[in-house]
Structure formats: C-alpha cells, structure tokens
Amino acid sequence: MNIHYAIKRSAGIIGICATLASAAALAQQKVEITNVWARATAPAQKVGAVYMDLKSPAAARLVSASSPAAAKTELHNMKLENNIMKMYPVEAIELPAGQSVKLAPGGFHVMLVDLKRDLVQGDTVPLTLTFEGNDKKRETVEVNAPVRALDGSTGMQHMH
Amino acid sequence: MKFDLKILRTLIAVVVVTLAATACDQPVGGKKFDAADITGAEFGKDFHLTDQNGKPRSLADFKGKVVAVFFGYTFCPDVCPTTLAELSGALKQLDGDAARVQVLFITVDPERDTQAVLARYVSFFNPDFLGLYGSAEQTKETAKEYNVFYEKEPGNTPGSYSVSHSAGTYLYDPAGRLRLFVMYGEGGKVFVHDIKLLLSE
Numbered sequence: 041m042n043i044h045y046a047i048k049r050s051a052g053i054i055g056i057c058a059t060l061a062s063a064a065a066l067a068q069q070k071v072e073i074t075n076v077w078a079r080a081t082a083p084a085q086k087v088g089a090v091y092m093d094l095k096s097p098a099a100a101r102l103v104s105a106s107s108p109a110a111a112k113t114e115l116h117n118m119k120l121e122n123n124i125m126k127m128y129p130v131e132a133i134e135l136p137a138g139q140s141v142k143l144a145p146g147g148f149h150v151m152l153v154d155l156k157r158d159l160v161q162g163d164t165v166p167l168t169l170t171f172e173g174n175d176k177k178r179e180t181v182e183v184n185a186p187v188r189a190l191d192g193s194t195g196m197q198h199m200h
Numbered sequence: 201m202k203f204d205l206k207i208l209r210t211l212i213a214v215v216v217v218t219l220a221a222t223a224c225d226q227p228v229g230g231k232k233f234d235a236a237d238i239t240g241a242e243f244g245k246d247f248h249l250t251d252q253n254g255k256p257r258s259l260a261d262f263k264g265k266v267v268a269v270f271f272g273y274t275f276c277p278d279v280c281p282t283t284l285a286e287l288s289g290a291l292k293q294l295d296g297d298a299a300r301v302q303v304l305f306i307t308v309d310p311e312r313d314t315q316a317v318l319a320r321y322v323s324f325f326n327p328d329f330l331g332l333y334g335s336a337e338q339t340k341e342t343a344k345e346y347n348v349f350y351e352k353e354p355g356n357t358p359g360s361y362s363v364s365h366s367a368g369t370y371l372y373d374p375a376g377r378l379r380l381f382v383m384y385g386e387g388g389k390v391f392v393h394d395i396k397l398l399l400s401e
Contacts, residue, residue: 089277
C-alpha cells in the first residue's frame with residue numbers, strides 16, 4: 041500500500057474519531073432541564089422564584105442565571121429549621137453526575153430580584169442559565185418559565 | 201439490685217411521658233384541632249402596631265372574630281405569599297363565615313415594608329386582610345411577645361437582604377384568646393378545619 045495513502049487514511053480515521061469524541065463530549069455537557077416554572081407574585085413583592093429539575097450527565101454546576109423580568113437574578117437556597125425559615129444566596133448549585141437536583145419551594149431556587157413587573161399566572165418568564173463543567177467550560181441555555189398561580193394551580197378554573 | 205431499679209425507673213418514666221402525651225391529645229370539650237393547641241399560652245397577649253391605612257391597631261379591635269396572625273415580609277418569594285394565599289383560599293371555603301375571620305400580616309421588615317407597600321401587597325390576597333407595622337423597636341417588642349425569631353440575612357447587595365423568621369400562624373378565638381399554632385406547611389385544610397371549630401365555640 042502507498043505510504044501516503046496510509047497516512048491520509050489514518051488521519052481521516054483519527055479525524056472522524058476526534059469529531060465523534062468531541063461530539064460525545066458536547067452531548068455529555070448538556071444538562072437536562074425539566075419542569076421549569078415560576079410562581080406568581082403579589083403587587084409590591086419585589087422578588088420572585090423560579091423552580092426546575094436539573095440533571096447533568098457529567099458533574100457540573102449551575103453558576104448563574106439572568107432574566108429580563110428582573111434587575112438582578114441570583115441563586116438561593118432555603119432551610120426550614122425549628123420552624124424558622126432562612127434564605128441565603130449561593131455561589132452555585134452543584135449537579136453531581138447523573139443525579140437529579142430539584143430547585144423547588146423550600147429549597148434551592150432561582151431568585152428574581154427587583155421584579156420589573158408583577159408575575160401573573162399565564163405569563164412566561166424568559167431565563168438564561170449558565171452551567172459550568174469540571175473542565176471550567178461554560179454553557180448557556182435559554183429556558184422559559186410559565187407562571188403558576190400563587191395557590192399552586194396551573195390555570196384550571198376552579199369553582200367553589 | 202441496681203440493674204433492676206434502673207430499668208424500673210426508665211419504664212416508669214416512659215409510662216408517665218406516654219400518659220402525658222396522650223393526655224395532651226385529649227379533645228377539649230369534645231373538639232379536636234389539627235394544629236397545635238396552645239390554649240392558655242402566656243404569650244401573644246397583645247400588640248400595638250399601625251395598619252396599612254395608618255390606623256393604630258391592637259388585638260381588642262378584632263374581638264368577636266377569629267384572628268390569624270402571621271409574621272413575614274414582602275421581600276419573600278415563597279413562605280409569606282404562599283401562607284397568605286393559603287389563608288385567602290381557606291376563607292373562600294368558609295363562605296359567609298369568612299367575615300368573622302381577621303387575617304393580620306405583621307412585618308418583620310418595617311424598613312422596606314412601608315405602609316404603602318403593605319397596602320398594595322396584603323390587599324392583593326384579600327381586601328380585608330390587614331398588614332401591620334411598627335418602628336424597629338416596636339417590631340422587636342412584638343416579635344418577642346410572640347416568641348417569633350427574625351434576623352436579617354445579608355444578600356448580594358445592601359438592599360437585597362432577606363429576613364429569616366419564624367414561619368407559622370397563630371390563631372385566636374373570637375374571645376381574643378390565643379389558641380392554636382399552625383406550622384408552616386400544614387396546609388390550607390388545617391386552617392379551614394380549625395377556624396371552623398373556633399368559630400363554632
């Protein structure tokens with residue numbers, strides 16, 4: 041076999057493998073984001089909360105969020121201990137590989153600070169999430185959070 | 201023998217505690233509340249604060265009604281609006297009796313929760329709900345009277361602090377006696393059930 045041809049062919053195979061590998065790596069970085077929702081707010085309530093379920097195939101962290109609905113968007117956690125509710129900002133939310141992490145009432149949430157408008161059931165809040173992998177590579181994802189009524193209903197009419 | 205005495209003492213202690221616990225569960229006058237029965241509590245006797253319309257208010261103003269007192273603040277994305285929404289929902293299930301219930305929201309954050317803020321916030325849940333506020337000192341005294349803990353938790357900016365706070369609702373009967381404590385998370389059904397019982401007294 042011609043040596044040039046062999047080199048070309050090997051390079052081609054290596055090239056394909058490299059592409060496949062990086063494609064796999066990219067695919068591996070995709071965080072599953074499901075069940076995104078925001079809670080409606082009362083007038084004069086300057087803060088809102090967005091919740092969601094996250095699952096990353098490889099270890100990653102949610103490092104920041106932003107939204108046009110608020111002046112500032114932060115990541116927060118809450119703890120109920122001895123009947124005292126405590127809330128505080130966190131630098132990031134850890135996503136261990138393959139583990140489902142819930143941002144839910146009473147725990148982690150994306151906090152919308154200084155809302156530009158009241159959140160009303162039926163609204164949609166656009167949100168940009170930034171994830172960081174262990175390789176420090178960052179990935180931004182845009183999601184939409186439908187707003188649910190304060191009593192938890194999803195828009196169905198209830199007659200009492 | 202030393203060994204037997206220890207076991208005997210432990211057994212007696214267990215029996216006494218169990219009897220005491222079950223005694224506490226005994227219905228009062230045939231009624232059984234879902235929430236913690238704190239009848240006879242020596243705290244939460246009164247408050248002297250201002251409502252969202254600028255009117256001075258104390259507990260006596262609401263005699264004849266079941267009064268629900270909840271401490272919170274408006275810069276609160278979860279606990280406070282959901283509790284007020286729950287109370288609002290509970291009142292809807294009382295139909296005509298809702299007029300005999302007064303919900304009071306006492307702010308632990310008078311710095312940001314001004315009279316105007318409270319007016320807009322509280323009336324959203326129900327036009328009859330009242331938001332109450334005081335000076336920093338009055339807030340401190342009132343919280344102390346109710347055994348309510350609250351503390352500023354720094355946020356990322358000076359204006360975005362949160363306030364850790366006791367999260368439960370106190371219920372008074374129409375005679376103005378403190379009767380029940382509904383823990384946060386117990387749900388609207390507990391409010392409906394227990395408020396109905398208090399109204400029937």
